[in-house]
Amino acid sequence: MEFSSSQFFIGFLLELVVLGGLWLQVSSFGSMSSMAASFGDKGNAFCGLKPDGSHTVTCNGSNSAIIHDTPAQFQFLGLTGGYGFLCGILMSSKQPYCWGRNGHIAEKLGVPQPMVKGAQYLEISAGDNHLCGLRKPLIWRKRERKNTSVVDCWGFNMTRTYVFDGMIQSISAGCGFNCGLFSQNRTAFCWGNHDANSLAILAVPCGERFRKLAAGGNHVCGILEGVNSRTVCWGRSLDVQMAKIASKHAGQGLGNVLLPPNDPMISIAGGRFHACGIKSNDLGVVCWGHTFGQGTPVPSGTKITDIVAGDYFNCANLAEKSDQILCWGVGFSSSLPKPAALPRKCNSNLCPPGSYEMKQHKDKGVCNSSDTHFCVPCSGACPYEMYQISPCNSTSDRICEYNCSACVSLQCFSICSPSPLSAPPTVRNKDERFWSLQVPVLVAEIVFAIFLVSILSTTAVLYVRYKLRDCQCSATRSSKVKKHIIVSSSLQKENSKIRPEIRKAKKFNYEELERATSGFKEENIVGKGSFSCVFKGVLKDGTVVAVKRAIRSQKSSNELHTELDLLSRLNHAHLLSLLGYCEEGGEIILVYEFMAHGSLHQHLHGQNKELKQQLDWVKRVTIAVQAARGIEYLHGYACPPVIHRDIKSSNILIDEEHNARVADFGLSLLGPADSSTPLAELPAGTLGYLDPEYYRLHYLTTKSDVYSFGVLLLELLSGRKAIDMQYEEGNIVQWAKPLIKSGDIAAILDPVLKPPPDLAALKKVAIVACKSVRMRGRDRPSMDKITTTLEHSLARLMGSPCIEQPILPTEVVLGSSRLHMKSSQRSSNRSEIDVGENEDQRYEFRAPSWITFPSVTSSQRIKSSSSEAEVDVKNNNNNSNVGSGGDVLKSLEEEIGPASPQERLFLQHNF
Numbered sequence: 001m002e003f004s005s006s007q008f009f010i011g012f013l014l015e016l017v018v019l020g021g022l023w024l025q026v027s028s029f030g031s032m033s034s035m036a037a038s039f040g041d042k043g044n045a046f047c048g049l050k051p052d053g054s055h056t057v058t059c060n061g062s063n064s065a066i067i068h069d070t071p072a073q074f075q076f077l078g079l080t081g082g083y084g085f086l087c088g089i090l091m092s093s094k095q096p097y098c099w100g101r102n103g104h105i106a107e108k109l110g111v112p113q114p115m116v117k118g119a120q121y122l123e124i125s126a127g128d129n130h131l132c133g134l135r136k137p138l139i140w141r142k143r144e145r146k147n148t149s150v151v152d153c154w155g156f157n158m159t160r161t162y163v164f165d166g167m168i169q170s171i172s173a174g175c176g177f178n179c180g181l182f183s184q185n186r187t188a189f190c191w192g193n194h195d196a197n198s199l200a201i202l203a204v205p206c207g208e209r210f211r212k213l214a215a216g217g218n219h220v221c222g223i224l225e226g227v228n229s230r231t232v233c234w235g236r237s238l239d240v241q242m243a244k245i246a247s248k249h250a251g252q253g254l255g256n257v258l259l260p261p262n263d264p265m266i267s268i269a270g271g272r273f274h275a276c277g278i279k280s281n282d283l284g285v286v287c288w289g290h291t292f293g294q295g296t297p298v299p300s301g302t303k304i305t306d307i308v309a310g311d312y313f314n315c316a317n318l319a320e321k322s323d324q325i326l327c328w329g330v331g332f333s334s335s336l337p338k339p340a341a342l343p344r345k346c347n348s349n350l351c352p353p354g355s356y357e358m359k360q361h362k363d364k365g366v367c368n369s370s371d372t373h374f375c376v377p378c379s380g381a382c383p384y385e386m387y388q389i390s391p392c393n394s395t396s397d398r399i400c401e402y403n404c405s406a407c408v409s410l411q412c413f414s415i416c417s418p419s420p421l422s423a424p425p426t427v428r429n430k431d432e433r434f435w436s437l438q439v440p441v442l443v444a445e446i447v448f449a450i451f452l453v454s455i456l457s458t459t460a461v462l463y464v465r466y467k468l469r470d471c472q473c474s475a476t477r478s479s480k481v482k483k484h485i486i487v488s489s490s491l492q493k494e495n496s497k498i499r500p501e502i503r504k505a506k507k508f509n510y511e512e513l514e515r516a517t518s519g520f521k522e523e524n525i526v527g528k529g530s531f532s533c534v535f536k537g538v539l540k541d542g543t544v545v546a547v548k549r550a551i552r553s554q555k556s557s558n559e560l561h562t563e564l565d566l567l568s569r570l571n572h573a574h575l576l577s578l579l580g581y582c583e584e585g586g587e588i589i590l591v592y593e594f595m596a597h598g599s600l601h602q603h604l605h606g607q608n609k610e611l612k613q614q615l616d617w618v619k620r621v622t623i624a625v626q627a628a629r630g631i632e633y634l635h636g637y638a639c640p641p642v643i644h645r646d647i648k649s650s651n652i653l654i655d656e657e658h659n660a661r662v663a664d665f666g667l668s669l670l671g672p673a674d675s676s677t678p679l680a681e682l683p684a685g686t687l688g689y690l691d692p693e694y695y696r697l698h699y700l701t702t703k704s705d706v707y708s709f710g711v712l713l714l715e716l717l718s719g720r721k722a723i724d725m726q727y728e729e730g731n732i733v734q735w736a737k738p739l740i741k742s743g744d745i746a747a748i749l750d751p752v753l754k755p756p757p758d759l760a761a762l763k764k765v766a767i768v769a770c771k772s773v774r775m776r777g778r779d780r781p782s783m784d785k786i787t788t789t790l791e792h793s794l795a796r797l798m799g800s801p802c803i804e805q806p807i808l809p810t811e812v813v814l815g816s817s818r819l820h821m822k823s824s825q826r827s828s829n830r831s832e833i834d835v836g837e838n839e840d841q842r843y844e845f846r847a848p849s850w851i852t853f854p855s856v857t858s859s860q861r862i863k864s865s866s867s868e869a870e871v872d873v874k875n876n877n878n879n880s881n882v883g884s885g886g887d888v889l890k891s892l893e894e895e896i897g898p899a900s901p902q903e904r905l906f907l908q909h910n911f
């Protein structure tokens with residue numbers, strides 16, 4: 001029998017859609033399922049809900065504590081397993097109940113403590129040494145905050161309640177971190193201990209929509225939404241580097257490291273250094289990540305329906321052979337039952353509404369006996385671009401078809417546009433009718449699109465021409481104009497330097513760097529930070545580099561790891577470039593481009609007064625523009641946006657050509673791009689530059705960087721340090737703000753320089769600085785507006801008559817995977833100093849991380865501490881260290897005023 005290509009495509013698609021719609025219970029390292037595996041040095045165990053519908057649990061395996069403590073009398077809704085323990089949600093109370101042994105959760109398990117009275121859970125998920133539960137929302141309380149989800153966690157470094165904005169559909173736990181899937185937009189987010197999981201937490205694919213997540217060791221895999229159901233993974237444990245560690249742990253020889261396959265998947269489960277999934281086209285199993293040389297091989301040609309992961313092994317429920325559990329990998333005990341009396345979902349009852357019987361072939365069920373049925377839940381609504389042509393019934397899932405008039409994806413177009421010529425007559429007639437209707441619609445749409453694009457581009461061209469005509473500089477203004485042109489072209493040159501591709505950091509070996517820095521000689525030190533020493537070095541090929549080596553501590557290496565993770569993703573002419581890194585013997589060393597002229601701090605406040613004088617007004621404002629551009633890129637163009645958290649003059653470095661580069665990303669944070677909630681982070685940064693709102697309310701937004709940048713502008717204008725106790729008013733903001741507000745700009749200008757002929761240019765800078773250090777973040781301008789204002793000031797300072805045109809074109813930010821539209825570009829009216837009133841603030845949400853690294857250094861830098869109490873103590877110390885600096889912060893708090901009820905709620909929920 002012949003099929004037309006369109007029939008074939010649609011048949012294939014329907015198969016994908018139907019199979020893709022299967023929503024079988026899956027379990028990863030820790031997700032909840034009807035079965036679960038536990039692993040660890042006390043042996044492995046495998047438990048499952050009995051297939052008789054009693055919801056009671058049965059366990060087998062070599063972990064005697066789990067076997068002995070199995071609560072056979074309790075009924076459970078689902079199970080999850082971790083290192084030496086298993087947990088289930090009790091049917092009666094909907095609370096977790098755990099058994100086995102794990103010193104981090106509790107010596108003697110049971111209901112994990114502390115437990116909120118009456119809390120009920122929808123799902124639980126076990127990592128290796130922790131358990132998290134997604135709380136059932138309390139809808140009966142009228143005043144309950146809407147659209148929030150609560151996750152309670154217990155165990156190593158995790159015991160606390162996390163509140164998230166947005167409804168979470170499911171959670172999955174890995175080693176020391178967790179991930180969640182928002183139900184509304186299906187985006188993923190992860191939180192937890194950053195030590196080994198910074199990549200898993202920070203590198204969540206931006207804007208991707210997932211059907212399912214499965215966290216493993218230090219990685220996460222997710223099945224993408226859409227007909228392809230492709231799997232993507234991120235994190236650390238699936239890479240080659242980690243393979244060596246994996247082999248050591250599992251006592252195995254080094255196997256292969258495989259990439260996730262492209263096959264569509266219906267479920268996945270993550271192990272410590274690997275992940276496995278069930279392919280939707282044949283229910284076969286496929287594994288990737290680190291595969292071991294020895295151990296039971298991954299089954300081939302076997303259909304499976306459920307899958308769970310231990311650390312180095314997986315177990316699955318066979319689709320065809322009833323009552324059999326199949327395990328593979330290494331480390332599971334031979335005493336694990338194969339077959340085990342575990343979940344086989346073949347029921348004698350017909351499938352209830354909301355589910356349908358899964359078939360192996362058209363007429364043959366999955367179960368051995370034709371009297372029993374294997375039921376799976378119906379899939380959700382049809383995907384976008386599709387409509388339902390038949391509903392879900394007891395024998396088949398809902399069937400969806402592409403709506404050819406609403407195609408946006410290539411897949412849809414390819415399905416909708418095959419040639420109808422090879423079809424049999426009836427099909428051809430149908431297709432002809434279809435095309436006779438569709439073609440005019442498509443043609444009309446294309447014509448309309450072309451018309452729209454040409455109107456828009458013509459308008460844009462006319463607008464640009466009009467603007468340029470206004471700024472035509474006549475020959476009579478030659479000297480000033482020349483200057484302007486020279487500046488413009490030099491800045492154009494600068495733009496061309498922007499690296500359009502994100503470079504991969506090179507891996508150096510220790511000897512290479514040791515040689516480059518003459519054995520990390522003291523004379524080669526060019527700077528010292530709180531956590532690191534920076535050496536000048538020369539590589540074998542003659543490249544001069546800066547080598548940053550952590551002062552040995554876990555915290556410093558955390559910082560360098562954050563910096564490595566971030567800088568490998570960022571690329572901009574005004575961000576310090578990372579050339580490579582070296583990670584050996586537990587130490588991490590970063591290699592950067594060498595900045596020949598050191599830091600802005602050294603120029604402004606160093607011993608050499610000449611350096612300060614050389615930094616004339618044009619150079620200072622140019623540095624301000626360039627630094628603003630770097631930060632603007634972080635906020636508006638990096639995806640997800642980056643909050644630097646430590647903008648200050650010692651982190652603005654100056655290269656050979658006197659261009660400014662923003663450096664030191666050790667404290668920086670990423671956040672999801674589409675969230676509208678502030679990060680809840682304990683304060684970190686440098687005293688004097690620290691946003692009082694962030695300090696006071698722990699609200700972290702991109703506007704916190706704006707505050708620090710405002711302080712930096714005041715520093716550039718006045719030549720004073722952010723906090724300088726040799727003056728009566730030691731805090732630069734407290735000193736400069738009233739003077740600027742009173743219009744006395746000259747009073748704040750650096751006395752080592754003569755005021756410029758056109759003071760108005762610096763007035764603009766002072767005003768924007770003043771706005772940037774407003775108490776409330778939402779009242780501060782965004783970085784793109786600041787950049788625009790600074791560009792205008794620079795143009796004016798250089799005598800350009802074209803002050804409406806920024807000297808530096810604004811479209812210089814390249815290299816991010818996605819571009820965000822600048823708010824200033826959205827605004828049609830860009831007044832030169834009309835910055836920041838009532839504009840939208842970019843808030844980022846992030847789970848409150850557990851807090852790390854307290855430190856006060858000579859540069860008065862404070863970092864989040866391991867406990868709030870510690871933070872207070874440290875801050876008090878800081879305050880006493882800096883004398884009235886502490887009072888300054890106190891008075892800033894007072895200026896912000898008491899927390900509103902909403903803010904208080906935010907704090908209560910997050911800290």
Ligand SMILES: Nc1ncnc2c1ncn2[C@@H]1O[C@H](COP(=O)(O)OP(=O)(O)OP(=O)(O)O)[C@@H](O)[C@H]1O
Nearest residue numbers: 527528529530532534546592593594595599650664
């Ligand atoms: N790429 C570089 N080229 C030249 N000098 C550099 C480079 N990177 C850093 N330095 C110098 O080393 C100093 C220390 O840098 P680092 O980023 O470690 O700390 P910091 O920002 O000054 O202090 P902290 O870590 O306390 O914030 C800088 O102030 C600068 O003078």
